[in-house]
Amino acid sequence: xxxxxxxxxxxxxxxxxxxxxxxxxxxxxxxxxxxxxxxxxxxxxxxxxxxxxxxxxxxxxxxxxxxxxxxxxxxxxxxxxxxxxxxxxxxxxxxxxxxxxxxxxxxxxxxxxxxxxxxxxxxxxxxx
Amino acid sequence: xxxxxxxxxxxxxxxxxxxxxxxxxxxxxxxxxxxxxxxxxxxxxxxxxxxxxxxxxxxxxxxxxxxxxxxxxxxxxxxxxxxxxxxxxxxxxxxxxxxxxxxxxxxxxxxxxxxxxxxxxxxxxxxxxxxxxxxxxxxxxxxxxxxxxxxxxxxxxxxxxxxxxxxxxxxxxxxxxxxxxxxxxxxxxxxxxxxxxxxxxxxxxxxxxxxxxxxxxxxxxxxxxxxxxxxxxxxxxxxxxxxxxxxxxxxxxxxxxxxxxxxxxxxxxxxxxxxxxxxxxxxxxxxxxxxxxxxxxxxxxxxxxxxxxxxxxxxxxxxxxxxxxxxxxxxxxxxxxxxxxxxxxxxxxxxxxxxxxxxxxxxxxxxxxxxxxxxxxxxxxxxxxxxxxxxxxxxxxxxxxxxxxxxxxxxxxxxxxxxxxxxxxxxxxxxxxxxxxxxxxxxxxxxxxxxxxxxxxxxxxxxxxxxxxxxxxxxxxxxxxxxxxxxxxxxxxxxxxxxxxxxxxxxxxxxxxxxxxxxxxxxxxxxxxxxxxxxxxxxxxxxxxxxxxxxxxxxxxxxxxxxxxxxxxxxxxxxxxxxxxxxxxxxxxxxxxxxxxxxxxxxxxxxxxxxxxxxxxxxxxxxx
Numbered sequence: 001x002x003x004x005x006x007x008x009x010x011x012x013x014x015x016x017x018x019x020x021x022x023x024x025x026x027x028x029x030x031x032x033x034x035x036x037x038x039x040x041x042x043x044x045x046x047x048x049x050x051x052x053x054x055x056x057x058x059x060x061x062x063x064x065x066x067x068x069x070x071x072x073x074x075x076x077x078x079x080x081x082x083x084x085x086x087x088x089x090x091x092x093x094x095x096x097x098x099x100x101x102x103x104x105x106x107x108x109x110x111x112x113x114x115x116x117x118x119x120x121x122x123x124x125x126x127x128x
Numbered sequence: 129x130x131x132x133x134x135x136x137x138x139x140x141x142x143x144x145x146x147x148x149x150x151x152x153x154x155x156x157x158x159x160x161x162x163x164x165x166x167x168x169x170x171x172x173x174x175x176x177x178x179x180x181x182x183x184x185x186x187x188x189x190x191x192x193x194x195x196x197x198x199x200x201x202x203x204x205x206x207x208x209x210x211x212x213x214x215x216x217x218x219x220x221x222x223x224x225x226x227x228x229x230x231x232x233x234x235x236x237x238x239x240x241x242x243x244x245x246x247x248x249x250x251x252x253x254x255x256x257x258x259x260x261x262x263x264x265x266x267x268x269x270x271x272x273x274x275x276x277x278x279x280x281x282x283x284x285x286x287x288x289x290x291x292x293x294x295x296x297x298x299x300x301x302x303x304x305x306x307x308x309x310x311x312x313x314x315x316x317x318x319x320x321x322x323x324x325x326x327x328x329x330x331x332x333x334x335x336x337x338x339x340x341x342x343x344x345x346x347x348x349x350x351x352x353x354x355x356x357x358x359x360x361x362x363x364x365x366x367x368x369x370x371x372x373x374x375x376x377x378x379x380x381x382x383x384x385x386x387x388x389x390x391x392x393x394x395x396x397x398x399x400x401x402x403x404x405x406x407x408x409x410x411x412x413x414x415x416x417x418x419x420x421x422x423x424x425x426x427x428x429x430x431x432x433x434x435x436x437x438x439x440x441x442x443x444x445x446x447x448x449x450x451x452x453x454x455x456x457x458x459x460x461x462x463x464x465x466x467x468x469x470x471x472x473x474x475x476x477x478x479x480x481x482x483x484x485x486x487x488x489x490x491x492x493x494x495x496x497x498x499x500x501x502x503x504x505x506x507x508x509x510x511x512x513x514x515x516x517x518x519x520x521x522x523x524x525x526x527x528x529x530x531x532x533x534x535x536x537x538x539x540x541x542x543x544x545x546x547x548x549x550x551x552x553x554x555x556x557x558x559x560x561x562x563x564x565x566x567x568x569x570x571x572x573x574x575x576x577x578x579x580x581x582x583x584x585x586x587x588x589x590x591x592x593x594x595x596x597x598x599x600x601x602x603x604x605x606x607x608x609x610x611x612x613x614x615x616x617x618x619x620x621x622x623x624x625x626x627x628x629x630x631x632x633x634x635x636x637x638x639x640x641x642x643x644x645x646x647x648x649x650x651x652x653x654x655x656x657x658x659x660x661x662x663x664x665x666x667x668x669x670x671x672x673x674x675x676x677x678x679x680x681x682x683x684x685x686x687x688x689x690x691x692x693x694x695x696x697x698x699x700x701x702x703x704x705x706x707x708x709x710x711x712x713x714x715x716x717x718x719x720x721x722x723x724x725x726x727x728x729x730x731x732x733x734x735x736x737x738x739x740x741x742x743x744x745x746x747x748x749x750x751x752x
Contacts (some may be wrong), residue, residue, distance in 0.1 A: 014324035016287040099170035110330035
């Protein structure tokens with residue numbers, strides 16, 4: 001499976017939430033996980049590491065998930081990296097905005113390991 | 129990875145000349161779209177929107193209609209509002225081919241377009257999963273088990289610790305928000321902890337916490353979206369909500385430690401209050417901080433009767449004019465007076481300089497830090513015994529000198545791990561200042577300055593109480609009521625400043641107020657009554673001021689809840705002297721008082737050093 005060696009970056013300001021996502025990712029078979037506390041740190045790590053998928057929270061200090069996404073999509077070296085946007089609010093406008101800005105998919109909290117796995121599979125097989 | 133067919137920049141800046149090319153490209157790109165490929169769908173949605181906008185400009189009604197429908201359909205696909213993605217894909221393909229037909233027919237549309245649009249509109253109307261209010265996201269089940277198979281108790285405990293830390297930061301932002309209602313960064317900083325608590329508690333199945341966080345979050349959403357006005361009442365409520373949330377998290381922590389069940393909280397009153405605030409603070413209903421009419425009456429430009437009459441007129445005014453306009457029209461006042469009043473109105477909430485604190489830190493149990501500190505102290509102790517003057521090694525031994533260098537560095541690093549910015553302690557007093565000033569009916573601003581001064585965490589704890597006493601003293605006895613300040617020609621708003629800086633190997637911490645200064649006659653009278661001095665003693669002003677550090681001396685006219693019992697200032701003195709420092713007062717009648725604490729730089733580590741000496745272990749084992 002593609003997940004075993006792929007590096008996944010989690011951008012999320014709340015440490016407990018990062019751990020939860022990490023736990024769920026491990027359950028889903030992904031082992032190489034890198035963390036960032038906000039969008040700005042995530043962007044730095046993206047530029048210095050070979051990341052295969054970004055899972056980012058919308059609401060973060062310094063640089064929001066949406067701004068991170070936009071920055072990635074405007075950067076030739078990062079624009080093809082799949083991006084999964086995590087939001088706590090299932091607000092239609094937010095979701096459309098994220099997808100229009102280039103998100104590969106989105107996930108509404110709280111989610112189960114199955115839901116996360118399904119989204120990742122969709123992203124990695126069907127679309128990017 | 130295969131390349132993306134269409135980049136966003138192309139979609140955003142479509143060829144202005146040729147709508148046909150744009151539609152042709154859409155047809156092509158659709159060909160390779162697979163279900164669930166949301167990123168491609170997002171790009172296609174942008175293409176559709178740009179075609180729509182251009183068709184609208186050129187008046188191609190049919191094209192506008194079809195692209196409208198395509199937009200709706202694609203949004204539904206993105207938010208998964210469709211019962212079956214494959215069905216939606218077929219509808220999408222059909223829509224795009226209709227688009228081609230309609231475009232070649234110069235924008236004429238047919239019955240087919242209407243039929244197609246109707247099927248798009250009816251698609252997935254029963255979908256309910258995207259309502260934030262839905263029960264699934266907010267389990268309101270009875271107090272739940274704190275742990276789930278997937279997530280362990282450790283995670284719950286860490287959540288509690290992290291949540292409390294984030295809640296701690298909220299108070300300062302709330303108070304800044306009150307002074308600066310438009311500060312979006314502040315609103316975000318208040319919003320985020322509740323948002324995060326809501327998110328995590330959903331995973332951990334902590335129903336009550338989740339529900340409460342959700343309710344608070346939607347209240348804050350109202351502020352973020354400018355639907356709600358920021359009033360002192362709202363800030364008061366938020367502070368109490370923060371307290372309630374803290375209590376709930378502490379209860380969770382307790383339950384995890386003792387295995388007792390979670391307390392079932394009655395959140396009803398909070399939810400009612402939220403509802404109440406949401407209705408009453410609706411920004412549409414109350415657009416102004418202080419009614420303009422009130423300001424004009426206060427400044428004597430118009431009478432209350434004029435204002436009342438104008439208000440009556442305004443209620444039935446079809447043009448929805450402002451009060452000022454009506455007053456001018458009726459010749460009750462002049463435009464420049466209204467302008468003055470408007471300026472005064474906006475000046476009532478002056479901007480306050482501040483920087484937002486942010487700490488990215490790793491959480492480490494402080495007991496672990498103490499252990500590391502003790503071990504390093506032990507290491508240093510043994511190492512020093514191995515030095516030449518203990519007779520064991522020659523002085524030139526390079527390995528020995530490396531060891532001592534590393535040990536010294538290690539000691540320094542360990543000490544620095546315990547250091548915090550003194551501002552952290554300053555910020556903890558923000559809530560106190562606000563509560564005390566409201567209690568005393570005073571208007572007070574707090575300014576803090578000391579980002580670059582670091583002290584040991586334990587020393588900071590020791591300093592906290594004295595700091596609180598000095599601030600209480602400044603607010604209770606120093607700062608005057610607004611009317612008195614005004615009469616004295618001062619700003620109505622009093623200022624309490626907390627400052628820290630390092631000078632000549634000393635750390636200086638100052639608490640300054642711009643109040644009335646110490647009441648020396650009162651101090652003298654009491655000191656004589658208590659027999660601290662004789663009535664014929666001659667003291668300098670400064671000596672009189674320092675009498676307040678005597679235990680048992682209080683200068684307060686009345687005993688308030690928080691100060692004036694004659695305890696307090698002597699505690700300050702004792703705590704500071706305990707750290708090897710001194711405290712000094714400088715007071716100027718009518719202008720204010722400065723309390724200055726001077727600590728030797730070494731005091732920064734004092735507590736840490738004490739704990740290593742007390743450990744006992746290093747001494748007993750070090751002699752082996």
